[in-house]
Amino acid sequence: MLITRVMPCLLMSRGALVKTVNFKNPTYVGDPVNAVRIFNQKEVDELILLDITASSENTGIDYDTIEKVVGECFMPITYGGGVSSVDEMRRLYALGIEKISLSTTAVSNPNLVQEAAKVFGNQSVVVTLDVKKTFFGKYTVRMNRGREDTKQSVADIARQMQEYGAGELVLYSIDRDGTWSGFDLELIRQVTNQVTIPVIATGGAGKLDDLRAVVKEAGASAVAIGSMAVFQGKDLGVLIKFPKLEELVGLFD
Amino acid sequence: MITIPNYGMGNLGSVANMLKKVGGACEIAATYTQVANASKILLPGVGRFDAAMSRLEELGWANVLREKARTGTPILGICLGMQLLAEHSEEGNAAGLGLIPGEVRRFRFDGQAQLRVPHMGWNRVHICKRHPLVNSLDQTAKFYFVHSYYFECREQRDHLLTTPYGQHFTSAVQRENIMGVQFHPEKSHRYGMLLLKNFVEL
Numbered sequence: 001m002l003i004t005r006v007m008p009c010l011l012m013s014r015g016a017l018v019k020t021v022n023f024k025n026p027t028y029v030g031d032p033v034n035a036v037r038i039f040n041q042k043e044v045d046e047l048i049l050l051d052i053t054a055s056s057e058n059t060g061i062d063y064d065t066i067e068k069v070v071g072e073c074f075m076p077i078t079y080g081g082g083v084s085s086v087d088e089m090r091r092l093y094a095l096g097i098e099k100i101s102l103s104t105t106a107v108s109n110p111n112l113v114q115e116a117a118k119v120f121g122n123q124s125v126v127v128t129l130d131v132k133k134t135f136f137g138k139y140t141v142r143m144n145r146g147r148e149d150t151k152q153s154v155a156d157i158a159r160q161m162q163e164y165g166a167g168e169l170v171l172y173s174i175d176r177d178g179t180w181s182g183f184d185l186e187l188i189r190q191v192t193n194q195v196t197i198p199v200i201a202t203g204g205a206g207k208l209d210d211l212r213a214v215v216k217e218a219g220a221s222a223v224a225i226g227s228m229a230v231f232q233g234k235d236l237g238v239l240i241k242f243p244k245l246e247e248l249v250g251l252f253d
Numbered sequence: 254m255i256t257i258p259n260y261g262m263g264n265l266g267s268v269a270n271m272l273k274k275v276g277g278a279c280e281i282a283a284t285y286t287q288v289a290n291a292s293k294i295l296l297p298g299v300g301r302f303d304a305a306m307s308r309l310e311e312l313g314w315a316n317v318l319r320e321k322a323r324t325g326t327p328i329l330g331i332c333l334g335m336q337l338l339a340e341h342s343e344e345g346n347a348a349g350l351g352l353i354p355g356e357v358r359r360f361r362f363d364g365q366a367q368l369r370v371p372h373m374g375w376n377r378v379h380i381c382k383r384h385p386l387v388n389s390l391d392q393t394a395k396f397y398f399v400h401s402y403y404f405e406c407r408e409q410r411d412h413l414l415t416t417p418y419g420q421h422f423t424s425a426v427q428r429e430n431i432m433g434v435q436f437h438p439e440k441s442h443r444y445g446m447l448l449l450k451n452f453v454e455l
Contacts, residue, residue: 001417002374003395043442045375071270074442076397096267098399098440123371123399167373196369222374 004215004252007046008039008242009170009202009224012081013053015065019230021178023130023146026052029230029238033068039229040074042242047073048101048170048202048224050128051081055104056145061088063095070096078126078170084109089116093124101126101170104143107150107157110164117165122197127161128170129154131187139187146174158191158199168198170224176204178227180234183214192219200224206234208247215252255279255453256291258318260308262333263299267439275446277453288317294326295452298333302357302402303345305333315350322352327430329386329452335426335433336404344402352431354407362419371401376424376436378414384427386451387413394444396424396436403435 010032011018017035018026029035032049039047049069053059061082070077079092080101089100100120106113106127116125130142131154139154150157158169171191173184183204192199198221201214205225214220232239255272257265259281272279272295279295282288296318298305309315322328330338339349342357349357362368375395380387396416403422406412413432414425425434432452438445 002376074271076440094264096264123373
């Protein structure tokens with residue numbers, strides 16, 4: 001049987017590693033290459049690297065940093081940020097990236113998801129949906145780092161992405177990002193009820209029990225942790241870390 | 254020196270990176286002569302079976318690989334590279350390299366809705382026999398898989414590792430100097446390094 005994956009979700013901005021709270025106030029937490037080297041030693045299952053300024057501030061895809069990261073990365077890696085064409089995707093796969101995440105582009109141009117799935121296979125295409133709960137309690141997908149509301153429900157867009165050929169979905173809760181307050185189980189449930197492709201939950205992880213809950217109670221296939229992987233604790237200093245293997249063994253049984 | 258034939262199927266950078274990390278010298282081969290003179294061959298591959306075989310036939314490398322196999326050069330196929338060692342695949346009509354008797358089949362899980370294809374993620378291996386390639390691997394070993402097809406060996410003695418996914422499928426094969434692994438050692442950190450190190454030291 002497949003082992004439930006737990007992975008760090010690292011945010012990059014202009015070649016530096018940062019961490020946000022509710023998608024705002026990026027705090028510098030170090031050098032991506034160095035962090036990946038540490039995660040490598042800690043034998044993490046997989047890694048997600050999202051460049052949060054590549055598209056929203058038009059800084060473009062930072063191939064140099066990505067190449068250095070991949071050179072240190074002896075586990076599968078998903079990259080997202082600023083990808084808008086099949087040619088860019090081809091270049092990233094050639095560098096050794098396993099999967100590419102499309103976010104704003106996936107929503108504004110779903111044909112790219114379809115084309116990419118056809119050219120590179122579904123397993124290589126991930127769609128990351130940034131989600132915020134509205135005042136009326138509806139979960140809608142947002143674009144451009146949360147600034148633009150599509151007003152479409154996350155369940156609808158998730159279903160649509162699956163039809164277009166996405167191999168996996170990352171659900172990123174803007175409300176829980178960097179808060180250590182646990183995953184938004186209701187959000188994850190609304191999507192896992194609607195799709196058959198794996199759903200990776202992110203945004204809100206603060207303790208091991210949160211990871212267990214989102215898998216066992218909300219049906220997530222995998223979990224990504226942000227703050228937990230780069231801070232010592234809530235409101236504490238930077239520390240690149242990861243739960244020990246012994247702590248994860250049996251957590252999802 | 255390990256030769257990695259570059260026939261345009263998948264990224265070779267990651268494999269070369271890990272070989273360097275475990276102390277193995279390697280060259281990415283672009284010419285017929287390089288493949289023909291190889292002392293040890295690592296055959297990676299991502300993509301479709303037919304596309305890979307027709308590329309190898311076009312380059313004239315399929316016959317070189319068969320000849321190298323016959324004369325005892327150690328060959329390790331990875332992922333699609335392992336499947337190419339078989340005689341045929343359900344993924345197409347092209348003949349495989351035919352170095353290990355068997356067929357490549359697609360995963361089918363009737364009535365087991367919870368099992369998804371592709372089989373993607375980390376999974377365990379069960380060791381079927383002793384061989385230097387799997388030296389020092391233990392029960393905690395896990396490897397990263399991404400595939401929709403698997404190798405069905407005709408002969409029991411060719412099984413090296415099996416992995417549970419619905420049924421137990423063959424996740425590594427070995428017959429004399431020919432070896433293949435279905436998973437990606439280059440993306441399976443410590444365990445992948447151990448396996449590639451074993452290959453370097455063969």
